[in-house]
Amino acid sequence: AQSVAQPEDQVNVAEGNPLTVKCTYSVSGNPYLFWYVQYPNRGLQFLLKYITGDNLVKGSYGFEAEFNKSQTSFHLKKPSALVSDSALYFCAVRDVGDKIIFGKGTRLHILP
Amino acid sequence: DSGVTQTPKHLITATGQRVTLRCSPRSGDLSVYWYQQSLDQGLQFLIQYYNGEERAKGNILERFSAQQFPDLHSELNLSSLELGDSALYFCASSVAASAGNTIYFGEGSWLTVV
Numbered sequence: 495a496q497s498v499a500q501p502e503d504q505v506n507v508a509e510g511n512p513l514t515v516k517c518t519y520s521v522s523g524n525p526y527l528f529w530y531v532q533y534p535n536r537g538l539q540f541l542l543k544y545i546t547g548d549n550l551v552k553g554s555y556g557f558e559a560e561f562n563k564s565q566t567s568f569h570l571k572k573p574s575a576l577v578s579d580s581a582l583y584f585c586a587v588r589d590v591g592d593k594i595i596f597g598k599g600t601r602l603h604i605l606p
Numbered sequence: 607d608s609g610v611t612q613t614p615k616h617l618i619t620a621t622g623q624r625v626t627l628r629c630s631p632r633s634g635d636l637s638v639y640w641y642q643q644s645l646d647q648g649l650q651f652l653i654q655y656y657n658g659e660e661r662a663k664g665n666i667l668e669r670f671s672a673q674q675f676p677d678l679h680s681e682l683n684l685s686s687l688e689l690g691d692s693a694l695y696f697c698a699s700s701v702a703a704s705a706g707n708t709i710y711f712g713e714g715s716w717l718t719v720v
Contacts, residue, residue: 526706537608537696537711538649545706584649593639593662594709596649 496521496589498568500597507575508605515570515600517585526588527568529559532599533581541583544568555579575604609633610712612697618718624685627715629697631678637661637700638680639709640672644693655680656702687719 498519507513530538542553549561559570585597609632619625631638640652651664655674674680694714700707
């Protein structure tokens with residue numbers, strides 16, 4: 495079965511600094527990878543996805559993610575963090591049978 | 607607003623009771639997914655329907671069941687409720703059942719079992 499791992503439970507970044515939220519994956523075949531964000535007491539919002547093509551994927555709110563096949567990683571990045579980026583971030587992979595499997599989530603704290 | 611509508615938003619019920627959570631997918635979406643989010647288990651996939659038919663099953667308890675109706679809305683039925691069933695239940699939908707499709711989430715139904 496496909497899986498993703500988010501090695502960090504929490505990431506703290508100062509406002510204005512670049513941020514990275516890490517994700518590694520394990521799949522058989524072509525990976526279909528996603529990032530979602532969850533704000534407090536809200537549903538998950540889609541940020542971006544990698545299906546095929548360019549390894550650098552651009553998404554919502556200035557986020558981007560880099561697909562690295564050799565390192566089996568799909569890290570989420572943003573050049574300059576905002577306090578409003580503080581939220582819970584989920585990496586996900588499409589599994590057999592079309593369902594999406596989520597990582598445990600990484601809580602991102604942007605410090606003013 | 608994702609376009610996925612879930613009701614009720616909050617529900618408090620007693621152990622042993624039965625509840626039904628309702629989901630209306632985005633307009634035009636044929637596939638519906640149910641997820642459970644709890645503090646200790648994270649985000650767990652329960653079940654998926656596509657155009658009325660069950661397509662994939664995850665960690666769904668036998669006390670839970672779901673269905674998708676001809677108008678494509680879906681219901682998740684939770685019975686013989688236990689304290690441990692307290693969680694946030696999400697519905698999500700996508701256009702079709704293919705790997706590249708994005709799934710969009712509703713705001714969730716908070717279930718508290720007391």
